[in-house]
Amino acid sequence: MNPTQTPEEVVQEQAGDATDKPLFSLELTQDQKDVKEWAHGFAEGVIRPAAHEWDEKEEFPWPVVQEAAKIGLYGFEGVAQFFADESGLTLPIVNEEIFWGDAGIGMAIMGTGLAVASIFGQGTPEQMGEWIPQCYGTEDDVKVAAFCASEPDAGSDVSAVRTVAKYDEANDEWVINGQKAWATNGGIANVHVVIASVDRELGSRGHAAFIIPPNTPGCSQGSKVKKHGIRASHTADVHLDDCRIPGNCLLGGKEKLDERLARVREGKRAKSQAAMATFEASRPIVGSQAIGIARAAYEYALDYAKERRQFGKAIIENQSIAFDLANMALEIDAARLLVWRASWMGRNQVPFNHAEGSMSKLKSGQVATWVTERAIQILGGNGYTREFPVERMHRDAKIYDIFEGTAEIQQLVISRAISGVHIK
Numbered sequence: 001m002n003p004t005q006t007p008e009e010v011v012q013e014q015a016g017d018a019t020d021k022p023l024f025s026l027e028l029t030q031d032q033k034d035v036k037e038w039a040h041g042f043a044e045g046v047i048r049p050a051a052h053e054w055d056e057k058e059e060f061p062w063p064v065v066q067e068a069a070k071i072g073l074y075g076f077e078g079v080a081q082f083f084a085d086e087s088g089l090t091l092p093i094v095n096e097e098i099f100w101g102d103a104g105i106g107m108a109i110m111g112t113g114l115a116v117a118s119i120f121g122q123g124t125p126e127q128m129g130e131w132i133p134q135c136y137g138t139e140d141d142v143k144v145a146a147f148c149a150s151e152p153d154a155g156s157d158v159s160a161v162r163t164v165a166k167y168d169e170a171n172d173e174w175v176i177n178g179q180k181a182w183a184t185n186g187g188i189a190n191v192h193v194v195i196a197s198v199d200r201e202l203g204s205r206g207h208a209a210f211i212i213p214p215n216t217p218g219c220s221q222g223s224k225v226k227k228h229g230i231r232a233s234h235t236a237d238v239h240l241d242d243c244r245i246p247g248n249c250l251l252g253g254k255e256k257l258d259e260r261l262a263r264v265r266e267g268k269r270a271k272s273q274a275a276m277a278t279f280e281a282s283r284p285i286v287g288s289q290a291i292g293i294a295r296a297a298y299e300y301a302l303d304y305a306k307e308r309r310q311f312g313k314a315i316i317e318n319q320s321i322a323f324d325l326a327n328m329a330l331e332i333d334a335a336r337l338l339v340w341r342a343s344w345m346g347r348n349q350v351p352f353n354h355a356e357g358s359m360s361k362l363k364s365g366q367v368a369t370w371v372t373e374r375a376i377q378i379l380g381g382n383g384y385t386r387e388f389p390v391e392r393m394h395r396d397a398k399i400y401d402i403f404e405g406t407a408e409i410q411q412l413v414i415s416r417a418i419s420g421v422h423i424k
């Protein structure tokens with residue numbers, strides 16, 4: 001330090017050009033605040049009032065998704081706009097608000113995003129331009145998309161995928177055969193993105209992602225799954241029987257696939273694996289959905305605890321209830337900070353050296369499951385009934401310990417990343 005400099009000059013010199021742009025801020029921009037308020041308004045006015053009905057019906061809430069499309073919350077342009085935010089925060093902010101409204105309907109609105117993330121992550125610019133709009137349809141003719149990686153015998157172990165894609169050179173077509181399990185929007189989707197093996201000997205390194213265009217013969221819905229939670233979201237098996245698709249439906253193109261397979265066969269590292277690349281990018285967003293559920297349950301329980309009187313006083317005046325609420329608020333904020341960090345890292349291509357994406361998803365799932373359980377406890381008998389929403393929120397929250405990589409798989413990914421040891 002030059003002894004003639006004032007502290008302000010030292011700070012300015014060290015910060016360089018960045019002085020007019022804070023290096024670190026947790027304050028949302030006006031745009032982010034506006035988007036948050038807009039999404040919250042839709043969640044409060046349209047989603048929440050419909051939540052109980054669609055949960056009970058266990059059907060896909062097309063009218064609500066159409067409403068979302070009308071205001072630009074569901075659709076290609078909206079998602080492109082949320083993604084454009086360089087901080088990476090707009091997407092998790094919007095997801096948190098929507099899932100605060102209701103997780104089943106939230107998944108009906110946001111489930112298409114997983115297929116879109118795959119096309120965005122692995123497709124060529126032409127493929128993105130052709131298929132992403134078809135995933136959403138239009139305001140007047142809303143469509144959804146499905147991402148199909150899991151199979152009956154390939155859940156956590158993605159390398160066990162048995163669905164096979166064979167190239168028919170004479171017709172420049174891929175022929176896909178297999179059965180997919182648990183696909184969100186499976187069978188009702190306009191566009192299915194399917195992970196299939198092009199070389200089974202290579203395990204997950206021999207996988208590729210394919211677009212199944214609308215109404216392709218051989219692609220059909222299997223059993224629809226009856227679920228514990230997120231019941232407004234459609235989940236089903238997808239059957240692929242001699243399903244023929246044009247050669248250019250291989251995401252990324254054949255040349256790139258052949259190059260990658262050649263590298264793997266030579267014993268070199270493949271740059272990315274199809275399903276893994278999709279999950280990596282989407283984990284913090286999934287985390288933000290869990291936070292939305294947790295916040296909804298926490299807010300409901302907080303209001304209830306102030307209103308409900310036992311032994312002549314509001315139940316919040318008991319430390320055990322108040323401390324639970326304090327810890328619920330604390331855990332939700334902690335999880336959100338992890339989600340925002342990982343979203344910022346993902347958007348700005350900062351490598352996830354310590355599996356920060358997995359950390360954010362793991363923590364958010366744990367927080368959502370715990371907070372919603374505590375919310376039931378704070379509501380007592382009422383919490384256990386379907387007359388009060390925290391029961392639904394608890395059922396909805398549990399999926400966040402399971403899909404997009406179970407809690408154990410996230411721990412595996414994190415422990416490998418922090419240790420460099422191939423922990424099993």
Ligand SMILES: Cc1cc2nc3c(=O)[nH]c(=O)nc-3n(C[C@H](O)[C@H](O)[C@H](O)COP(=O)(O)OP(=O)(O)OC[C@H]3O[C@@H](n4cnc5c(N)ncnc54)[C@H](O)[C@@H]3O)c2cc1C
Pocket residue numbers: 114146147148149150152154155156157181182183184185227230235399402403404405406407408409412424
């Ligand atoms: C509602 C819902 C929606 C879904 N949506 C989609 C979708 O859109 N697309 C899609 O492709 N998939 C989807 N899935 C599938 C989901 O991703 C899988 O269920 C999940 O990956 C877990 O796989 P599994 O169910 O086969 O469990 P398993 O892999 O059989 O795991 C069972 C248990 O064993 C544990 N376990 C497994 N391996 C290990 C290990 N090595 N170390 C420690 N513990 C381990 C797991 O953590 C878990 O607790 C969905 C699932 C559900 C329930």
